[in-house]
Amino acid sequence: MLVADDEPLARARLRALLARHPEFELSAECGSGTAVLAALRDGPADVLLLDIRMPGLDGMATVEALAQQAPWSLDRPPCIVFVTASEEHAIRAFDLDAVDYLVKPVDIDRFDRAMRRLLEKLGAPSRVPDAGAIAAADTALRAALQALRGDASAPAGDSGSRTASLAGSEAASEAGYAKRFVIRDASGMYFVPVVDVDRVEADGNYVAVVAGGRRHLLRESLHLLASRLNPEEFVRVHRSHLVRINRIRRLEPCGHGEYELTMTDGTRLTSSRSYGEQVRRLLR
Template sequence: MSDTTHAPRAILADDERLMREQLRSRIAEVWPELQIVAEAKNGLEAVELTREHKPDLVFLDIRMPGLTGVEAARQIAQLPEDDEWAVPEIVFITAYDQYAVEAFEQGACDYVLKPAERDRLLVTVERIKKRLAQRSGEAEPDGPSNGTLQQLLHSLSARVNPGGAPKYLQWIQASVGQTIQMIPVEDVLFFISDEKYTRVQTPTVEALIRKPIKELVDELDPALFWQIHRSTLVNVKSINGISRDFRGRQLVGVKGLDEKLEVSRSYTHLFKGM
């Protein structure tokens, strides 16, 4: 089983770099002894890095490309154990508290709601420290079995991806000045990319993310967001009209803003008859 005489070791998995940085900073405040030995940008990386580093603890974002955090946790729970290492403790990082409540109530894992708050993270740290002590025989075990964890992960997986439906983004983790905000996808009017950043525009906030349009196209519901240019996605519900400029280019008007979004020739078919 895990050797907890060494400083505890963890892997941090989140597809948003800013969220990884924020959580790593908060963890350093509340648990300075914990070593973050690797960081993953998606679920597949999280599984492989767990196999390689054999940590005591894995922080998993619920929503990640490749594998969701729940799917990654299921694979991690099936990794072979040995005399020196057991399946790590799992902490889900989530903006979706409806998923987290079940995990919390069953006690099979823990969760931290985004953005990670120091006081809530302290509670998680104390729970994980207790479980690691139980593993090493320093405390009586009262945690769930691996079978209980597997049952919970199966249930959570169905809730994250009901009926096998596409797993579209529900929240955008974006940088607004020096802070990170969780922006509901339905509040976004449009996304526009340049070479380095993607602008996220809501009726009240202009934010930045590093995810390019080509990735967002695959992660957003195509019934809600139309690509109208190689660098632009627009929320269909935010469109208030189509016009043409003096050069004949189609321009999309957006509710509540004076800004017009250019439609490239490849996407003019979307607005035929409008």
């Protein structure tokens, strides 16, 4: 596997995340698309983790150059996973046959799912690291995350100044909430604005995003999706249901800490006792 990102701290975090997956061996690190092409001429890689915004040749242009130059000696081109700070390039990424598209700061569970998807694509068996390897990887990941947050005491102009700048952009990203979901279907990609979402339901390995009477399947856990939504606008009422607060028309207690919710579209849901406190907060 080859990792490309122009920020050394971002590469450190990816290294720490990869250490949890012994199926993959990190063969090279690059800071630009030009360096990626040069590295692949020296030796093949079956997976590329590419940042999109890099100086000179960016991640997208690098993949396009690979399609033309094919500087690898494998029977097939490398699998591509884009890792970037914005969702805006998702459609183009999948047009380039990317296996996955990760948005920074990358969640551990989301990264793990991307690695499982790569294994399925490559037809490789998964391996479970021992407890010592997991502990070491987690320690490295914590160190990388701490470095990404930056050292506030670093004086301007020294090597810590770039870290502080990067940490500021990462913090701003963490503080924000999703504004739209990227949905993939057989015909391509499309967007569902969060402002249109009425509720979200767990559906096996997917979640169903319900907006305007339509269900849009998204391969993500309900727990992770909930963390991307503003808690002032959405409330978890059941382990399988997340609803927009202003779409609740009526609440009726059912006893034992449970409530029946009637949504503005007429849908009826029953909250569970474990989420009773979240529902009761709506009544205060």
